[in-house]
Amino acid sequence: MKILVLLKEVPVVSEIRINRQYFTIDRSGVGKMMNPADRHAIEAALKLADTRGGEVTAITMGPESSESILREAASLGVKAAYRLTDKAFAGADTLATATILKAAIDATGPYDAVFCGASSIDGVTGQIPAKLGTMLGCGILTNACKIEITDAGLTIDRKAGTGYEKLTASFPLVCSVTEDANTPRKPSIKGRTMSKRLVIEVLDNEKLQIPAEGIKSPSKVIGLFPPPALEKGQMIPGEDPEAAVAELVELLQEQAAF
Amino acid sequence: MSNQNIWVFFELSDGRPKRVCLEMMQKAKALAEGSSGKAAAVIIDPEPEEACKAAFENGADQVLIVRQKFFFESAAYILEKLAGKYEPKIVMIGATTEGRDLAASASARLHCGIASECTDVVITGSGVFWIRPSYDGRLNTNIGIEEAPMIGTFKPGIFKLEEPAAGRSGETVEEAIEVPAGILLTQLLGFTPDDELTKANIEDAEIIVAGGRGVGSKEGFGQLYELAAALGGSVGASRAAVDEGWIGKDYQIGITGKTVAPRLYIGFGISGALPHVNGIKESDIIVAVNTDPNAPIFGVANYGIVADLNVICPALTKKVKEMKG
Numbered sequence: 191m192k193i194l195v196l197l198k199e200v201p202v203v204s205e206i207r208i209n210r211q212y213f214t215i216d217r218s219g220v221g222k223m224m225n226p227a228d229r230h231a232i233e234a235a236l237k238l239a240d241t242r243g244g245e246v247t248a249i250t251m252g253p254e255s256s257e258s259i260l261r262e263a264a265s266l267g268v269k270a271a272y273r274l275t276d277k278a279f280a281g282a283d284t285l286a287t288a289t290i291l292k293a294a295i296d297a298t299g300p301y302d303a304v305f306c307g308a309s310s311i312d313g314v315t316g317q318i319p320a321k322l323g324t325m326l327g328c329g330i331l332t333n334a335c336k337i338e339i340t341d342a343g344l345t346i347d348r349k350a351g352t353g354y355e356k357l358t359a360s361f362p363l364v365c366s367v368t369e370d371a372n373t374p375r376k377p378s379i380k381g382r383t384m385s386k387r388l389v390i391e392v393l394d395n396e397k398l399q400i401p402a403e404g405i406k407s408p409s410k411v412i413g414l415f416p417p418p419a420l421e422k423g424q425m426i427p428g429e430d431p432e433a434a435v436a437e438l439v440e441l442l443q444e445q446a447a448f
Numbered sequence: 449m450s451n452q453n454i455w456v457f458f459e460l461s462d463g464r465p466k467r468v469c470l471e472m473m474q475k476a477k478a479l480a481e482g483s484s485g486k487a488a489a490v491i492i493d494p495e496p497e498e499a500c501k502a503a504f505e506n507g508a509d510q511v512l513i514v515r516q517k518f519f520f521e522s523a524a525y526i527l528e529k530l531a532g533k534y535e536p537k538i539v540m541i542g543a544t545t546e547g548r549d550l551a552a553s554a555s556a557r558l559h560c561g562i563a564s565e566c567t568d569v570v571i572t573g574s575g576v577f578w579i580r581p582s583y584d585g586r587l588n589t590n591i592g593i594e595e596a597p598m599i600g601t602f603k604p605g606i607f608k609l610e611e612p613a614a615g616r617s618g619e620t621v622e623e624a625i626e627v628p629a630g631i632l633l634t635q636l637l638g639f640t641p642d643d644e645l646t647k648a649n650i651e652d653a654e655i656i657v658a659g660g661r662g663v664g665s666k667e668g669f670g671q672l673y674e675l676a677a678a679l680g681g682s683v684g685a686s687r688a689a690v691d692e693g694w695i696g697k698d699y700q701i702g703i704t705g706k707t708v709a710p711r712l713y714i715g716f717g718i719s720g721a722l723p724h725v726n727g728i729k730e731s732d733i734i735v736a737v738n739t740d741p742n743a744p745i746f747g748v749a750n751y752g753i754v755a756d757l758n759v760i761c762p763a764l765t766k767k768v769k770e771m772k773g
Binding site for chain 1: 520521544545548549551552553555559560561563564577581584586588589591592595630635637641645651655680704734737748755756763764771
């Protein structure tokens with residue numbers, strides 16, 4: 191079985207400083223890491239390979255620094271890795287990114303299962319899995335919090351409002367994984383050695399040959415601005431708690447708030 | 449050249465439209481009025497009558513109906529066909545579990561731009577601008593999309609829901625679209641209700657009692673549960689309380705968690721960082737209790753009390769219980 195996991199290098203969002211005067215962001219010195227949910231996608235991919243036999247390949251799109259997350263994946267048991275990069279890929283929105291990933295899958299696949307994190311902590315769109323699955327024309331299982339391997343494919347549970355939905359699809363499929371789905375394994379000593387030896391193949395658009403129209407991003411980031419301040423309300427004196435509660439309840443009752 | 453029409457995708461639950469659809473419908477009406485377009489609802493359901501009525505009463509000029517069972521794969525296919533025929537400018541979709549899959553899949557089919565989990569949308573002569581929170585809600589990003597059609601998704605509670613116009617009506621258009629078998633590759637096997645998730649389903653709560661770092665401990669949340677029970681409401685939390693492990697992540701309110709718009713929100717020991725505040729700002733009444741008079745939450749609260757929550761919360765519970773007899 192050929193299994194793919196998609197990985198993303200993200201900034202440590204809490205370390206990003208915001209200039210309050212000019213509303214610019216300062217990413218200098220901000221740490222980078224593997225997107226947290228992606229670890230669970232790797233685990234799901236490895237689990238499938240352990241159960242059904244086969245190898246796991248990892249793909250990331252990003253600058254050279256993102257090779258470290260591919261090596262991290264290799265230390266856990268991922269056998270092959272590709273990094274997608276090209277000037278033409280810069281600033282890709284979710285549609286362009288899914289198009290590029292689809293081209294990389296066509297070039298290196300086909301795969302029986304594609305795993306990825308449910309969403310990234312920097313973009314938080316969660317758009318890629320269902321877009322990619324639609325482009326690939328395969329089953330789409332998103333936001334898995336439990337994954338069961340069946341004879342023909344996967345069955346997942348996911349949180350939906352007041353309960354859990356159970357969904358199933360046959361291979362080939364795309365499955366996005368939340369942090370509830372599993373407990374990621376730790377790297378082994380052998381894995382650490384393998385990760386150093388991992389050969390990462392770089393795929394640019396000369397290799398992928400995506401037409402310019404395909405990687406054009408229909409959405410563009412225009413700019414950043416601070417959320418607007420909200421209106422100020424009324425203060426109730428708190429020195430006498432009983433009186434404060436009485437006044438609050440009266441005000442709430444006037445507006446039939448409960 | 450597409451027109452200026454704005455569509456809202458209606459997701460139904462037991463025949464009734466989800467609240468987020470009505471919120472978006474009212475927003476679509478306002479947008480359409482400002483840009484000489486029509487506001488329309490798209491309903492894919494074997495029994496669309498109740499949702500259709502709600503769509504008109506909440507601002508739809510037109511309702512497009514496809515009598516079929518809803519699933520994101522077939523719905524994305526149907527949306528592609530409908531958008532091809534009617535060329536809307538914007539399609540608004542609720543950022544629900546299925547809505548997210550639908551929006552992603554439909555944008556791949558239509559090869560169109562999408563702005564997800566937005567907090568606002570502005571239409572100008574040069575394009576449509578979508579506002580979405582970024583960097584944990586500390587900044588807003590302005591995303592521009594020029595070409596129609598385009599998709600925007602919105603979480604529940606982003607737009608205020610005004611009273612519907614009872615009896616308002618409009619044009620109904622039925623379309624028969626056959627979905628080829630090859631489109632349906634994923635199957636929904638079933639739904640299992642869960643007590644924990646039901647308690648945490650704060651997006652639909654009418655009354656929310658929320659706790660933050662000031663609550664101090666997991667045990668400290670006990671008094672909040674009591675107040676919530678007395679009020680018939682639900683408990684929520686700020687990210688700080690969730691990160692401390694005092695309450696589960698499913699209860700997190702804020703732009704990085706769940707956005708809520710209850711009739712009454714009472715925050716205890718919540719400082720009011722922007723991500724949290726942006727997740728509650730459409731609540732009808734916001735009450736804040738905090739010992740720090742400079743807590744930013746007082747800047748947004750309708751009513752603020754500078755006091756110890758450990759005194760106010762039980763006193764309020766007692767008072768509410770007395771009143772409700």
